Amino acid sequence: MLISVINPNTTSSMTGKIGRCARSVAGAGTTIEALTPTMGPASIESHYDEALAVPGLLTEIAAGERRGVDGYVVACFGDPGLDAAREIARGPVIGIAEAAMRTAMLLGRSFGVVTTLGRTRGRAWELVHRYGAAAACRTVRASEIPVLDLELPGSAARDAIAQECKRAVAEDDVDVIVLGCAGMADLCRELSDLVGVPVVDGVAAATTMVEGLVRLGLTTSHRSEYAPPPPKRYRGLLRDFQIAPA
Incomplete structure (x- = not known):
């Protein structure tokens, strides 16, 4: 295949x-x-x-x-x-996005998206509704990290994303986190261990x-x-x- x-x-x-x-x-x-x-x-x-x-x-x-x-x-x-x-x-x-949202709904009653820039939140919400996930999605949070900064060495981007994941769990009471950028794919397991809930990478x-x-x-x-x-x-x-x- x-x-x-x-x-x-x-x-x-x-x-x-x-x-x-x-x-x-x-x-x-x-x-x-x-x-x-x-x-x-x-x-x-x-x-x-x-x-x-x-x-x-x-x-x-x-x-x-x-x-x-x-x-x-x-x-x-x-x-x-x-x-x-x-x-x-x-x-x-x-x-x-569709794959991650549908997977998240199999893992918990609610999920939150953690994405890059705040200006992309509207598109994420649009897809939440398109894919029938509005009842499950409680938040779309932006880390305000430009996509290309995810390619830079160091922990600044990771730490900003991790903070939004933690806030989604603590403040929005989500069961699952969906990572809102393909460039975050390598952070999935680390973030799951850090925040204590399943973290879904769409890739x-x-x-x-x-x-x-x-x-x-x-x-x-x-x-x-x-x-x-x-x-x-x-x-x-x-x-x-x-x-x-x-």
Whole structure:
């Protein structure tokens, strides 16, 4: 089985971290390829960043389809391009926010999200409602750590995230913590030991979900909304994204 774990930003060091996390939970016989798009933002911290990350993500999905990839993980907590990716992929495509939230609801009656910048909280809440998790999610807390600072050596970022995790448990009474950025993947076990509740990393959760769906022989339904997009002409910089007739 071949699973592509795609980091929609273009920071290769973060992709390496994401890949190590995914491989640590993959089962025997599963190959994980961690991919960095050749175009897009260095980090995703705004709606603008998210929109411009999608073409690079879809390029990697299309390339994976030509190589026979079995399933995909979208490794950004905003789940950018998830619907579009499901339209063009034969195998399952899972975003890390959806995977983390659904996993958290299996582990406790409530959860809280600890993310990076405060400006991303609105997108996190939007996804909470989209995924039917509003009754379980009690808080979305921001550590005010820029995404790329997660790549810097030292403990400042870790300590800021840990403090918000502790506050979520003590002040918001959550049973489970969801980490709101793929760049936090390496902190999961340390934070769980520190705060005393399960801490869910979406990269690991999404990887095992994709793996399980492939083993079950299940994929996205292409009956209606996720049917392949209708062929049409694309112009300018997007001309290479044109869908050819079947």
